[in-house]
Amino acid sequence: MIEYHNPAAQVVLEVEPYTLSASVTGSKEINIGFLANGFPDSENFLNEIQKAMQAIEPGIEVYSYNKGNASMPANEEMISKIKSECQAVVAAYGH
DSSP states (O other): OOOOOOOOOOOOSOOOOOOOOOOOTTOSOEEEEEEEOSSTTHHHHHHHHHHHHHHHOTTEEEEEEEOSOTTSOOOHHHHHHHHHHOSEEEEOOOO
């Protein structure tokens, strides 16, 4: 007889839905930041996402940022700048 083991663990934490969002479609103007993590080609990857999004929604104004070091969080100065310039952010994490 074959028995199968389900490796999924029992969830102990309550699920919190992600509620932050920005309406992009149909927007006449929205400022979106693209935050590269510092890995090689992370900026190139985000540039392609920017182009694709702007092709769909020309009203997107793009702001590019690069934290320069994937092992460190973005510093407070950069976060403040992003918050003052953008309504939404696309961040590249991993590689």
